[in-house]
Amino acid sequence: MERLIQADGQPCYGLFPHSPALINYRDFDFRSPMGRRLGALAKWRRFHQFQYFGLMGEQLIGGCAxxxxxxxxxxxxxxxxxxxxxxxxxxxKAPLGLGSRFSQAPDDGVCTFRRGRNHLRLENRADEGLRRVRVELDDGLVLDASFREAADEAGEGEAARPFQPLCICTPVASTGWTFARKVAGVRCHGEVSGPLGRFDLATLDTFAHHDWSAGFMRPETCWRWACLSGWVDGRRVGLNLACGVNETSFTENCFWLDGELIKVDSVAFRFDRDDPLQPWTITSFDGQVELTFQGVGLHRERLDLLIMASHFRQVFGRFHGTLRPRGRPSVSIDGLWGFVEDHYAKW
Structure with missing residues (x-):
C-alpha cells in the first residue's frame, strides 16, 4: 500500500503485513461529528504523531520518544x-514544534528534535529494515542504538526470516482514525556512553521495542500499555498490549515468538492508579496472556495548558506469568524487563 488515505478520502482500515509508504493525512476527508467538512487548519490542529524507541536488558533499560x-x-x-x-x-518541549521535524513515512523517514546542544533523532530506513535512535545531550550522554527487522539470530545454515511487524489502522471516536506500527522482541545493537558509564548493547544482550503512531485521535483520551522483550528458553519473545486506543474493529494486542506475530484478544489492566509502582495484573480475554508486573521505577510527564493536558506515567520493571499461544506449548515469563504505561491526554 503506497498511501493510507485512499481516493475516497478515507483510510484503509485493518491489519496489514506492511506499513503504508506514506501516512498522507492531508488527503483525509475530515468531518466534524455533525458531518461538516473541515479544512487544512483543523487537520493540522487535530493530527498528532509520535515515535518511541525502548531498550530492555539486565544492565540497561530506557526509552526515547x-x-x-x-x-x-x-x-x-x-x-x-x-x-x-x-x-x-x-x-x-517546543511550542509549535520549533526545532523539530517529523516525517509521515513510517518505514523511510527521520524525526528530529533539537534544543541547544541537545539533539534527539529517530531514523527508519526501508532499504535496510533499520530502526535507529541517536541522542546527544549537553550533559555528555550519547545513545546510539539500532536494530534490523530480520531473524539475524537464525542458526548456522538457516535462512533469516523477516520479522512480522504489527501494522494496524482503526476508526477512532466519530470521525477519526489511528495508525500504529509496532515491534518488540528484536535484539538491539549500538552503544551508550555518559554519566552511567559505557555500554555495548549487543554484548549486553539488549532488546528493543519500537512504536510509530499517528492519526486523528480522540480530543480527550486515555490508554494503558504493556511491552516486554527478551530471551525465553532460547527464543526471542516480545509483547505489545494496550487498551483505550486501537480497539474499534481490531486490536493491537499481540506477542512475538522468534519474529512471528501472534494476535491476542482484548486485555484488562488492573493496577493502583495512586501508586503505579505497586503490582499490575494484565490478562487477555482469550486466555493467551496472564501476566503480573512489578515496577522498579518510572518516568513521569505532566502538562496542563488548559486547552492541552497530559498525565503520562511509564513504569519500568519485571514481568512474570505465562503466554499461551494456541496449539503450542506455553511460554513462561520469569523476570523479563519491560514497560507498562498509564496515560491521559487532552489535545
Whole structure:
C-alpha cells in the first residue's frame, strides 16, 4: 500500500503485513461529528504523531520518544541502570514544534528534535529494515542504538526470516482514525556512553521495542500499555498490549515468538492508579496472556495548558506469568524487563 488515505478520502482500515509508504493525512476527508467538512487548519490542529524507541536488558533499560501535537512538540529520554539503581532522565518541549521535524513515512523517514546542544533523532530506513535512535545531550550522554527487522539470530545454515511487524489502522471516536506500527522482541545493537558509564548493547544482550503512531485521535483520551522483550528458553519473545486506543474493529494486542506475530484478544489492566509502582495484573480475554508486573521505577510527564493536558506515567520493571499461544506449548515469563504505561491526554 503506497498511501493510507485512499481516493475516497478515507483510510484503509485493518491489519496489514506492511506499513503504508506514506501516512498522507492531508488527503483525509475530515468531518466534524455533525458531518461538516473541515479544512487544512483543523487537520493540522487535530493530527498528532509520535515515535518511541525502548531498550530492555539486565544492565540497561530506557526509552526515547518524540511527539508532535500541533501546538507543541515533546521529547524525552531516560536510562535506568538496574545494578546501581541510577536513573537519568531529560524532558524537552517546543511550542509549535520549533526545532523539530517529523516525517509521515513510517518505514523511510527521520524525526528530529533539537534544543541547544541537545539533539534527539529517530531514523527508519526501508532499504535496510533499520530502526535507529541517536541522542546527544549537553550533559555528555550519547545513545546510539539500532536494530534490523530480520531473524539475524537464525542458526548456522538457516535462512533469516523477516520479522512480522504489527501494522494496524482503526476508526477512532466519530470521525477519526489511528495508525500504529509496532515491534518488540528484536535484539538491539549500538552503544551508550555518559554519566552511567559505557555500554555495548549487543554484548549486553539488549532488546528493543519500537512504536510509530499517528492519526486523528480522540480530543480527550486515555490508554494503558504493556511491552516486554527478551530471551525465553532460547527464543526471542516480545509483547505489545494496550487498551483505550486501537480497539474499534481490531486490536493491537499481540506477542512475538522468534519474529512471528501472534494476535491476542482484548486485555484488562488492573493496577493502583495512586501508586503505579505497586503490582499490575494484565490478562487477555482469550486466555493467551496472564501476566503480573512489578515496577522498579518510572518516568513521569505532566502538562496542563488548559486547552492541552497530559498525565503520562511509564513504569519500568519485571514481568512474570505465562503466554499461551494456541496449539503450542506455553511460554513462561520469569523476570523479563519491560514497560507498562498509564496515560491521559487532552489535545
Amino acid at each position: 518524540l511527539a508532535h501535537l500541533s501546538l507543541v512538540s515533546i521529547a524525552f529520554v531516560y536510562l535506568y541502570h538496574p545494578p546501581s539503581g541510577r536513573l537519568l532522565e531529560r524532558r524537552f
